[in-house]
Amino acid sequence: MQRGRRIAFDYGDARIGVAVCDPDGIISSPLGVLRSEDKKLQSEIEKIVAEYEPVQIFVGLPKQLSGVESSSAEKARNFGAMIAALTSIEIVYIDERLSTVSAQSKLREAGKSTRESKELIDAMAAVEILELGLQNARSS
Numbered sequence: 001m002q003r004g005r006r007i008a009f010d011y012g013d014a015r016i017g018v019a020v021c022d023p024d025g026i027i028s029s030p031l032g033v034l035r036s037e038d039k040k041l042q043s044e045i046e047k048i049v050a051e052y053e054p055v056q057i058f059v060g061l062p063k064q065l066s067g068v069e070s071s072s073a074e075k076a077r078n079f080g081a082m083i084a085a086l087t088s089i090e091i092v093y094i095d096e097r098l099s100t101v102s103a104q105s106k107l108r109e110a111g112k113s114t115r116e117s118k119e120l121i122d123a124m125a126a127v128e129i130l131e132l133g134l135q136n137a138r139s140s
Helices: 041-052 072-086 099-109 118-139
Strands: 006-010 015-021 028-035 056-061 090-095
Touching: 006 041, 006 118, 015 041, 015 118, 028 041, 028 118, 041 072, 056 072, 056 118, 072 090, 090 118
Parallel strands: 006 056, 056 090
Antiparallel strands: 006 015, 015 028
């Protein structure tokens, strides 16, 4: 696996969770949440990409449990295409079927209520997507 940071986005209609890993791909951390409808969304993404200089960007691709892409998948693909128009960095779509469920479970284990962790869930779901992407990159 090529050394370098990777960034993951968990696209949602209201919020976009963002996560980043260290250059060795060992530690994944939540960066925060962007607003999907923010007029400055593209410039916010450009700032993140400029600051972290990723070698790869992962975008969560919502699928149904059957493996069929959900109706939200088109929105995630459009979001990925917007990022691709901003940078030449490779965009990789990651099957995110259970990322939010897993993030909620981990936050519950950490003692956070659903209300307390609403925004954190999106960033933690991005961490889940990032870790899945890193596993895929290591195994290929």
